[in-house]
Amino acid sequence: MVIARMSDVVKRYGTHLVLDNVSMEMGEGEIVGLLGPNGAGKTTLLYALTGLIGVDSGEIELFGRPLEDNPLETKGRIGFVTQEVSVFHDLTARENLEFFGGIYGLRGASLKQRVQQALETVGLTEYANRLPSRFSGGMSRRLNIACALVHEPELIIMDEPTVGVDPQSRRHILETVRELNRQGTTVLYTTHYMEEVQAIASRVIILDQGHIIAEGTISDLVEQIRHEERIRLEVTDVTEPLLQNLRSLEGVKGVTVEGRVVHITTQVGSGNLDRVLAAASKAGGVLWINAERPTLEDVFLTLTGKQLRDGGEE
Amino acid sequence: MTIFRFVLKRFLRNPANILLVTLLPIAVVFMPPSGWFPLPMGFQYFGMVLMFIAARMGTIVMEDRIKGTLLRIGLAPVKHSQYLWQTLAAFALILVGVSGIVVALGTAVHGNRLVAPGTLFLVFSCFSIASLGFSLAWFSLFRNREGAVATITGVIPLMMMLGGIMWPVQAMPSLFQRLAMLVPTYWLTKGLLSAADGARLLGLGLPLGLMLLYSAAFVLLGSMRRLI
Ligand SMILES: Nc1ncnc2c1ncn2[C@@H]1O[C@H](COP(=O)(O)OP(=O)(O)OP(=O)(O)O)[C@@H](O)[C@H]1O
Ligand SMILES: [Mg+2]
Numbered sequence: 001m002v003i004a005r006m007s008d009v010v011k012r013y014g015t016h017l018v019l020d021n022v023s024m025e026m027g028e029g030e031i032v033g034l035l036g037p038n039g040a041g042k043t044t045l046l047y048a049l050t051g052l053i054g055v056d057s058g059e060i061e062l063f064g065r066p067l068e069d070n071p072l073e074t075k076g077r078i079g080f081v082t083q084e085v086s087v088f089h090d091l092t093a094r095e096n097l098e099f100f101g102g103i104y105g106l107r108g109a110s111l112k113q114r115v116q117q118a119l120e121t122v123g124l125t126e127y128a129n130r131l132p133s134r135f136s137g138g139m140s141r142r143l144n145i146a147c148a149l150v151h152e153p154e155l156i157i158m159d160e161p162t163v164g165v166d167p168q169s170r171r172h173i174l175e176t177v178r179e180l181n182r183q184g185t186t187v188l189y190t191t192h193y194m195e196e197v198q199a200i201a202s203r204v205i206i207l208d209q210g211h212i213i214a215e216g217t218i219s220d221l222v223e224q225i226r227h228e229e230r231i232r233l234e235v236t237d238v239t240e241p242l243l244q245n246l247r248s249l250e251g252v253k254g255v256t257v258e259g260r261v262v263h264i265t266t267q268v269g270s271g272n273l274d275r276v277l278a279a280a281s282k283a284g285g286v287l288w289i290n291a292e293r294p295t296l297e298d299v300f301l302t303l304t305g306k307q308l309r310d311g312g313e314e
Numbered sequence: 315m316t317i318f319r320f321v322l323k324r325f326l327r328n329p330a331n332i333l334l335v336t337l338l339p340i341a342v343v344f345m346p347p348s349g350w351f352p353l354p355m356g357f358q359y360f361g362m363v364l365m366f367i368a369a370r371m372g373t374i375v376m377e378d379r380i381k382g383t384l385l386r387i388g389l390a391p392v393k394h395s396q397y398l399w400q401t402l403a404a405f406a407l408i409l410v411g412v413s414g415i416v417v418a419l420g421t422a423v424h425g426n427r428l429v430a431p432g433t434l435f436l437v438f439s440c441f442s443i444a445s446l447g448f449s450l451a452w453f454s455l456f457r458n459r460e461g462a463v464a465t466i467t468g469v470i471p472l473m474m475m476l477g478g479i480m481w482p483v484q485a486m487p488s489l490f491q492r493l494a495m496l497v498p499t500y501w502l503t504k505g506l507l508s509a510a511d512g513a514r515l516l517g518l519g520l521p522l523g524l525m526l527l528y529s530a531a532f533v534l535l536g537s538m539r540r541l542i
Contacts (some may be wrong), residue, residue: 076391086382102316103390
């Protein structure tokens with residue numbers, strides 16, 4: 001089932017075109033990574049998707065129905081982790097969760113139980129009765145996430161949930177996302193950290209200046225931009241028949257030798273790593289083989305001409 | 315009623331707020347009789363006290379916007395108007411309680427000079443609700459915290475003057491007399507004077523009704539504001 005769909009969505013702030021004919025789709029059970037440099041329009045996209053802000057044109061569907069059909073009911077099925085930590089500083093962690101559970105309609109024993117569970121999920125049980133003003137950055141972030149989980153949403157939207165947290169909190173957060181996904185929650189995950197997307201996302205959408213400039217699985221994207229892959233093969237004995245054999249493989253563009261190491265340049269996606277390995281094993285002992293592949297970071301750089309993270313924020 | 319409950323909890327948790335809602339009203343009770351006004355001076359100015367407390371209460375809206383919790387509420391299945399109504403109801407409960415205590419204490423201190431305490435209580439209660447509507451709308455519409463606090467602090471005494479609390483409306487130029495009818499403080503004055511005059515509940519229908527209407531209009535105005 002399609003959980004979320006945007007078709008040709010346009011959003012302007014004054015004359016500034018922030019979303020430029022954005023179309024995207026998310027299926028049930030996916031973890032989609034939304035990537036884009038600062039000011040790309042990621043947060044605006046998420047706000048538009050949830051109906052928090054109106055759009056100038058285009059259609060938005062959530063859970064198979066147009067957004068405007070029943071916006072309140074739809075909102076109730078979504079959990080949104082805001083980019084800034086937005087919790088009440090005069091309420092304890094537990095009270096914050098009781099508040100947010102309450103406005104999503106939870107009551108009584110089920111509210112209590114859900115609050116307890118959300119606290120456990122983010123590892124804040126022992127700090128439940130403390131005020132978040134005393135929390136570390138990582139703890140605040142975790143509370144910020146818990147506030148979006150307490151009502152057990154079907155779709156979780158996370159807007160840079162790990163900015164400024166320590167590595168341990170980050171691992172915890174990513175593990176939480178994976179666990180929620182295993183339980184059937186669909187996740188839209190915005191981040192500046194390529195490693196995070198690589199670690200959890202099944203699909204990636206890259207947004208730049210309000211355009212979706214690329215979309216697909218990580219390996220799809222990587223193959224889209226790089227046409228070459230370098231294979232480094234170390235064998236016990238470099239023989240002429242082996243080199244002949246390698247040169248004749250389809251998609252191989254060049255073979256050079258350096259001592260016992262053979263460098264092979266080949267087209268990406270040709271599946272040549274397997275064939276190179278087969279040819280080499282037939283010819284004698286393979287000591288080592290590796291393929292240097294472009295990373296998602298390279299994809300991003302190639303497509304946008306920008307680093308994913310600009311300076312300051314780390 | 316989650317918002318209602320937590321507004322109460324958050325407000326009463328702050329000791330400064332407790333002092334505000336106890337000390338000021340108690341000071342009101344012990345003020346001497348007034349010059350021209352048919353009620354003790356404290357009761358002449360109690361409306362202003364209520365407005366200032368309501369102004370302080372209204373800052374919660376600005377707080378929630380700055381801290382981003384209002385954004386979160388906007389993402390939840392709750393309308394902005396619901397948020398404002400529940401906030402208003404919670405604060406109204408406190409101010410109506412305070413009005414009740416002040417009138418009761420006033421009766422003990424001033425005896426018969428505090429005429430028609432029951433009616434006075436009703437007038438102050440309705441005015442509390444109007445003041446809260448005004449304050450919530452004010453803090454919903456303003457972007458800048460300091461600016462909003464400074465201007466409302468200046469506007470409240472002006473509304474009191476225009477509404478005829480400090481001197482009779484008839485003492486002002488005719489244009490002001492007509493303008494005065496547009497501020498809820500005018501209807502507070504009307505209500506107090508009629509109550510002191512021994513008016514029955516029916517005779518107070520117009521001022522009480524208008525104060526509640528003002529409150530509703532203010533909240534509607536405030537809920538038109540975009541959340542982000
Ligand atoms: N309320 C607003 N009024 C006017 N312009 C806005 C508003 N909100 C966002 N913008 C502009 O829209 C563009 C996209 O902003 P948005 O916050 O969606 O980017 P983002 O991709 O989330 O960036 P970041 O990575 O910094 O969070 C920016 O140029 C921003 O200045
Ligand atoms: Mg953003």
